[in-house]
Amino acid sequence: MEKIILLTGKVKFPITLDPTVWIFDERKLDLDTYFDVQEKEINELEEYTKSISEHWDREIIEGAQLPSAKKSEKKFIKESMITGSFGIRFQPFLDNAEPYDDATTVIIESAEQVYTVPVDKVKDIILGFSKNGKPLNEDGPVHVYLNKDSKNQPIKHIKSFRVE
Template identity: 55%
Template sequence: METIIPIKGKVKYKITLDPGVWIFDDRKVDLNTYFSEDQERGNALEEYTKSISKHWDREIMEGAVYPPTLKTEVKFEKEKVLTGTFGIPLKPFLVNAEPEQTAKNVVIEYGENDQVSLSLETASGLILGFSKDGKPLKEDGPLHVYYQDGSNKENPIKNVTGFTIE
C-alpha cells in the first residue's frame, strides 16, 4: 500500500499528500463529532480576528495570566491525539495545486481500478479521514474520503490511491 497520494491532472502544481504527518496539522477535525455537530463554516479570518480580540480584551481586563490548568490541557490534547479519529479538509490542498480554469471535476481513484468523479466545487468540501482510534488507516487506507454532509459516514470511499483534476 502506497501512503503518498498524488493530486495531478489539470493543475499548475502537482502535489503529493502524506497523511502520516497530518496528526500534527491544526486543520485536522475530529471525525467522531464533525458530522454530528452543527458546523459553523464561517470566514477563517473573521474567526481568527474574534479570537484574538477576545484574548486581547481578557489580557487588558485581567492581565496576562496563564490558567492553572494549562498542563492538564496539554496532557488532554496529547491523549486525544493518541486515541482520536481524525480527518482533514481537501480544499486547502486543491487551492495549493491551483487547478486550471478549464478544470471542472476531481476524479477520486481508489481500490484496484475504481473511480468516482465529483465537481470541483463538491470536491472542495470533502474530508479526508487519516486515522481511526489513534492509528493510521493501514488495512483500507491510507485515506478515507467523506462527503461534506456526512452522507457516506458509515461507508466512506476507501483505499484511495490518488486525485486527478479534469
C-alpha cells in the first residue's frame, strides 16, 4: 500500500502528503475527544491575557513553581502519542497548494469511490492518520472525516486529492 497521497489539480503547487510524519506535528487533533467537544470561537489575545494574569496571580499567592513537574507531563504526552488516535485538518494543506481562483471542488479519490466536496466545505475535513497509536496500514494511509457528524463513517483507502 502506498503511504503517500498526492494533492494535485488546479493548484499552483502540487503537494505530496506523508501521514507518517504528522504524529510530530503540533497541529494534530486527538480524535478520541475531537468529535465530542463543541468547537468555540477563540480570541487568542483574550486567552493569552487570561493565562498570563492567572500565572501572575498564582506566582504572587503561591510563589514560583519548581520545574520538576515537567517530567511527568512529558511522560503523559509520550504515552498519549503511543496509544492515541490522531488526525489533522486538511485546510492548511490546501492553502499551501494555493488553488487557482477558478477552483470549485476537491475530488477525493478512494479505492472504492470518488467523492466531490465544494472548496468552501473543505475547512471541515479532518484527515485521520492514527488509530490507537498505530498508523492506518489496513485501510489507510488516512481516513477522511468530512465533518463532525462523520465520526463513524470515514472515507477509507484514500488514493489522492484533486482540485478542479
